[in-house]
Amino acid sequence: MPMRLPTLSDPAAGHRSSGAAWATAGAVSILAGLAVLGRLDMATACLAAAATTGLGVWAAWRTRTPAPSQTAGDDPSAAPAQGATQTAFEDALENLPDPLLIASAGEPDDLAGKRLVFANAAARALLRIPRDGALLLSAIRRPEVLEAVDEALFGGVSGTVSFETGGAQDRFWRIWTTPLSGRADSSLCLILMRDETDARRNERMRADFLANASHELRTPLASLTGFIETLRGHARDDEGARERFLGIMAVQADRMARLVDDLMSLSRIELNEHIPPDGRCDLSVTVTDVLDALGPIATTKQVRLRPDLPAPGKAEIVADRDQVIQVVQNLVDNALKYSPPGADLKVIVRSSLKKDAASASDLASPRLTSPDGGRQSLLSPDRTDGELYCMVRVVDQGPGMAKRHLLRLAERFYRVEGQKSGERSGTGLGLAIVKHIVNRHRGGLWVESAPGAGAQFTAYFPQAKPVPQAQPDLGRLEPDIVTKPS
Amino acid sequence: MSEHTLKFFGDELTQLKAEVTRMGGLVEAQVEDAVECVARRDVDLAQTIVGRDLKIDEMQREIERKAIRMIALRQPVAQDLRRTVAAMKMAWNLERTGDQAKSIAKRSLILATSEPLTPLTRAVERMGKLVASRLKESLDAYTIADLERGFAVWNADEEVDEHYDSLFRELLTYMMGDPRTISSCAHLLFIGKNLERIGDHATNIAEILQYEVTGEEIAGDRPRWSSHMAAESPADPTAGDDQ
Numbered sequence: 024m025p026m027r028l029p030t031l032s033d034p035a036a037g038h039r040s041s042g043a044a045w046a047t048a049g050a051v052s053i054l055a056g057l058a059v060l061g062r063l064d065m066a067t068a069c070l071a072a073a074a075t076t077g078l079g080v081w082a083a084w085r086t087r088t089p090a091p092s093q094t095a096g097d098d099p100s101a102a103p104a105q106g107a108t109q110t111a112f113e114d115a116l117e118n119l120p121d122p123l124l125i126a127s128a129g130e131p132d133d134l135a136g137k138r139l140v141f142a143n144a145a146a147r148a149l150l151r152i153p154r155d156g157a158l159l160l161s162a163i164r165r166p167e168v169l170e171a172v173d174e175a176l177f178g179g180v181s182g183t184v185s186f187e188t189g190g191a192q193d194r195f196w197r198i199w200t201t202p203l204s205g206r207a208d209s210s211l212c213l214i215l216m217r218d219e220t221d222a223r224r225n226e227r228m229r230a231d232f233l234a235n236a237s238h239e240l241r242t243p244l245a246s247l248t249g250f251i252e253t254l255r256g257h258a259r260d261d262e263g264a265r266e267r268f269l270g271i272m273a274v275q276a277d278r279m280a281r282l283v284d285d286l287m288s289l290s291r292i293e294l295n296e297h298i299p300p301d302g303r304c305d306l307s308v309t310v311t312d313v314l315d316a317l318g319p320i321a322t323t324k325q326v327r328l329r330p331d332l333p334a335p336g337k338a339e340i341v342a343d344r345d346q347v348i349q350v351v352q353n354l355v356d357n358a359l360k361y362s363p364p365g366a367d368l369k370v371i372v373r374s375s376l377k378k379d380a381a382s383a384s385d386l387a388s389p390r391l392t393s394p395d396g397g398r399q400s401l402l403s404p405d406r407t408d409g410e411l412y413c414m415v416r417v418v419d420q421g422p423g424m425a426k427r428h429l430l431r432l433a434e435r436f437y438r439v440e441g442q443k444s445g446e447r448s449g450t451g452l453g454l455a456i457v458k459h460i461v462n463r464h465r466g467g468l469w470v471e472s473a474p475g476a477g478a479q480f481t482a483y484f485p486q487a488k489p490v491p492q493a494q495p496d497l498g499r500l501e502p503d504i505v506t507k508p509s
Numbered sequence: 510m511s512e513h514t515l516k517f518f519g520d521e522l523t524q525l526k527a528e529v530t531r532m533g534g535l536v537e538a539q540v541e542d543a544v545e546c547v548a549r550r551d552v553d554l555a556q557t558i559v560g561r562d563l564k565i566d567e568m569q570r571e572i573e574r575k576a577i578r579m580i581a582l583r584q585p586v587a588q589d590l591r592r593t594v595a596a597m598k599m600a601w602n603l604e605r606t607g608d609q610a611k612s613i614a615k616r617s618l619i620l621a622t623s624e625p626l627t628p629l630t631r632a633v634e635r636m637g638k639l640v641a642s643r644l645k646e647s648l649d650a651y652t653i654a655d656l657e658r659g660f661a662v663w664n665a666d667e668e669v670d671e672h673y674d675s676l677f678r679e680l681l682t683y684m685m686g687d688p689r690t691i692s693s694c695a696h697l698l699f700i701g702k703n704l705e706r707i708g709d710h711a712t713n714i715a716e717i718l719q720y721e722v723t724g725e726e727i728a729g730d731r732p733r734w735s736s737h738m739a740a741e742s743p744a745d746p747t748a749g750d751d752q
């Protein structure tokens with residue numbers, strides 16, 4: 024590394040050497056901490072190593088001389104080299120991805136005396152403070168952190184603290200505090216912050232999921248157990264009651280079976296979520312198949328199915344056909360469930376759309392113009408450069424829902440409260456399954472709805488590239504084998 | 510007053526305001542932790558919160574004592590006076606906020622003894638997060654005397670009410686569906702009410718900031734409860750609550 028690290032034998036840095044020793048110790052301890060926790064990737068670790076090794080010297084120098092331009096007067100002979108090193112350190116710290124602060128203090132009781140002598144770019148953006156001079160308290164109020172900083176400043180002790188911020192973004196932070204011994208009359212403390220929200224969130228989701236799943240299973244189970252007891256007891260000889268109870272029990276058992284099915288397909292889908300599908304499937308044909316299967320239910324419910332599909336072969340996607348069937352089925356199922364008798368249920372397929380077109384709304388639609396209505400993207404593909412998509416859209420004339428529900432629809436077990444869907448017949452997993460499948464296909468999913476104006480769900484999948492024509496040579500030689508393998 | 514005294518008073522004020530900020534940090538943590546202990550059924554955390562409340566009361570008395578002493582001895586005028594008074598008002602408000610957080614923690618202890626009601630707890634958690642973020646915003650604004658940010662908090666009062674409204678409905682549905690949950694739901698409802706109060710305190714902080722900087726009150730009516738809610742919700746459940 025081209026930086027000149029100060030040592031005891033280095034005359035230029037001699038008068039700051041004890042600071043350097045301390046800083047190195049501090050840096051080593053921080054890095055050890057980070058390494059043990061496995062939090063830093065190599066690049067960051069190197070950057071942090073370079074940065075923290077010279078930190079004490081640099082910070083001491085910083086508190087000593089208010090502006091870099093004044094270093095020249097401080098120690099003329101060493102000025103150029105020292106200046107370059109400092110600039111490099113400063114740049115390194117400035118560009119660390121994690122928020123980093125250096126606090127200084129005089130007396131322990133002097134709250135207004137604790138100030139930040141440095142805040143890097145990430146810290147400034149997060150805490151909305153200037154680069155130097157801010158009151159420590161104006162940047163950090165969390166009591167545990169203040170305590171840890173005090174311990175570093177006045178007790179010379181390093182520490183780590185974790186806490187969750189109450190901001191709307193709801194972040195989980197881990198904070199390292201380490202003393203940097205600067206000068207005799209003022210102590211310094213390094214504060215390094217790291218965002219650990221993602222890890223925490225996953226943990227929380229898992230716990231929630233287990234709790235929800237067992238709760239959902241327990242309700243039908245409790246009802247089954249109850250009826251079994253009744254049938255063994257006073258309803259034993261009552262023919263009519265027995266029939267009725269068995270009917271209810273069959274419904275509950277069905278419900279449990281559906282739930283277990285959904286849970287299993289969700290876990291299967293999750294296992295494969297990072298393996299892109301390699302099959303092809305024709306969206307028009309798939310939709311037709313699903314509608315054929317659901318036709319009888321639609322007839323009973325007096326709902327008119329209105330497909331609007333391009334000809335077979337026009338909307339081919341890269342997909343796992345069984346999973347696409349599941350997507351269409353779940354969406355049409357929901358639409359059917361909420362459609363009143365006599366309503367139209369449209370299923371539209373379109374092909375060769377850019378991402379913008381696949382996620383474009385008709386702004387004049389009552390779903391968007393009604394006061395409580397709106398649209399919400401539930402999933403959007405990461406990379407889309409030039410990719411073409413085929414979409415399937417299900418539009419119903421049911422009760423719809425208010426905008427505030429839309430974001431949470433694909434959450435597991437989320438149901439819009441106050442809807443009459445014939446006592447919670449669904450599992451609340453349908454849209455979660457849809458979202459995971461579409462995600463595996465690198466597609467997108469969005470919804471548009473308003474109370475009283477129906478709901479519209481749109482899923483889009485990457486379109487398959489046209490297959491090169493079968494090789495003419497082969498066709499001419501062995502026509503039978505190519506076209507009709509027997 | 511001599512130059513020296515003036516400067517000295519300024520230092521004292523900075524110190525006082527720093528103390529208020531530190532108290533704010535503690536109260537903020539109390540609120541965040543209170544929401545957390547409801548969400549996670551964390552009994553230890555709840556007990557810590559109850560214990561820490563003593564410290565808040567002590568800080569409030571200390572700030573009040575200092576402020577009164579400063580006013581009596583130095584007889585500040587204009588903005589210096591307003592700043593000193595504002596610090597005192599802040600301390601009162603924060604102390605009451607802390608009480609609400611303590612009350613939530615106590616209720617979470619009771620909730621922890623019965624079956625978890627996960628979806629409802631999440632609704633409370635969402636409302637709690639919102640309220641905590643309002644408190645944070647208003648304290649941020651106070652700390653750096655940023656009127657604009659204070660006003661943004663003051664102006665977005667309604668959102669908390671909407672959350673309370675939706676929580677209230679969700680709780681009703683639940684209670685009617687399964688009477689065994691009534692007692693837990695009632696506690697969750699009270700927690701919702703505590704949170705709503707905390708939201709009000711955040712608004713108060715924005716008003717104190719306005720007073721401190723301009724000496725005026727924010728003009729116009731604060732967005733308040735929608736009328737249908739006033740008719741439908743139960744009599745204030747936290748009235749006479751242990752504080």
Ligand SMILES: Nc1ncnc2c1ncn2[C@@H]1O[C@H](COP(=O)(O)OP(=O)(O)O)[C@@H](O)[C@H]1O
Pocket residue numbers: 353357358361419421422423424432437438439440442448449450451452453454455477478
């Ligand atoms: N077409 C629709 N119209 C109105 N509400 C819908 C519609 N589709 C889904 N929802 C709402 O979204 C919730 C979640 O849907 P889903 O995940 O499929 O679960 P389920 O259908 O099993 O309840 C439903 O409970 C319902 O409240």
Ligand SMILES: [Mg+2]
Pocket residue numbers: 353356357449450451452453454
């Ligand atoms: Mg469904």
